[in-house]
Amino acid sequence: MQNESTLFVVLRLPGGSGSKQLDEDVETTDAPDMISWEDDPNTPRAKMSCGHAITPETLTTYCESLLSAGKYVFKCPYISPATEYCGKEWSYLEVRRLAVLTLDEQKQFEIKISDNYLRKGMGIQECPKCHSLCERIDKKDKRVVCPLCSAAGTMEYHFCWYCLHEWVGTSVDKCDNEDCNGEDKRLKILRESKKKTIVGVANCPAIRACLKCGMLIEHDRACKHMACICGQKFCFICLKPAIEGNYQCGTYKSPCEVADVQTTIPGDD
Structure with a gap:
């Protein structure tokens, strides 16, 4: 786990008559749920396009957590015993089908996907620390101050507009985080x-x-x-x-x- 890693909490709840039912033609697997580790043979687990297993309930909750975090792309969170991250992108159509989304859930998902996509496209970013929405005063700025974090602490909190990590170094033009190339992600x-x-x-x-x-x-x-x-x-x-x-x-x-x-x-x- 690295600094400011994103954690996703998925509740493991007992099944019942209200559980979601996969379509008969969906490929299932005996492998445990990649997030909750559910391995009950009576609990169907879908095999995602990347090959990893997940129940409809866990998939729904996981994707809801991504949308709540401002994301609009769904990626497999599986990490192998060798700590290799899958990261394969799932289409919304795949998620909708294998999460067995209700009509109300579909509506909420589609609204959030659109809102999150528009927010990113319009140049609004989430502070990596408090997750409040921040807009640059000058669109050329790479080093941005989060007003909420700064007001709550004794020092201003600066983050990089492009890599979305706390700003490293003293420069105002170049972030010294190793994974930052200083490029607008829209490009x-x-x-x-x-x-x-x-x-x-x-x-x-x-x-x-x-x-x-x-x-x-x-x-x-x-x-x-x-x-x-x-x-x-x-x-x-x-x-x-x-x-x-x-x-x-x-x-x-x-x-x-x-x-x-x-x-x-x-x-x-």
Whole structure:
């Protein structure tokens, strides 16, 4: 365990008539639950896509803890006896099915996933110590002061905006944490975005950053024209902004040239 590691608490509760039932075609396993170590042969455990076992109840509680921590991606927490971390990403569809989410749980999950995704995209981070939400006064700042932690202690609490650990060193520009490369995490999301076809134009990144505020926007379906919540309108394919409400590249379904993957975050300069 390292400094400021995240711990997930999962309650192990007795089963009963209200327990969740996996679909008959779900692959199950006799391996113990990776978190609660439940090994009762009468308690079905789903085999996740990464191969590790978990009950629907434990999966639900674990994923709820991730959402409460501001996450929007679900990753396997399994750690082998050799202390090797799995970390394989599970899709929401997989989680929804194998956690046997109720309609109410699905609604809550989807709201939290959207909220957390938007918060990250808009440049709001959680303080790694108290988990309050912090926004930079200057978008170029890498070293950020948490007002709540600072008010509660005798010294200001500084953390790195990018690696989300307590700031190490005296520099204001370079965090000396070993795992910090000083890069905005949104750039990695943009680089690794899947490609898709939009209005017949192939190989378009599925995620773009708003040209004005830098919020990450994922293309879902339909046309190429986008309108960010900040008011900026632009073409998702060529990234040309709308001028006085008029798009420069034709109608919503007109093909245009695919712009390169963005390598800077608009609004941070």
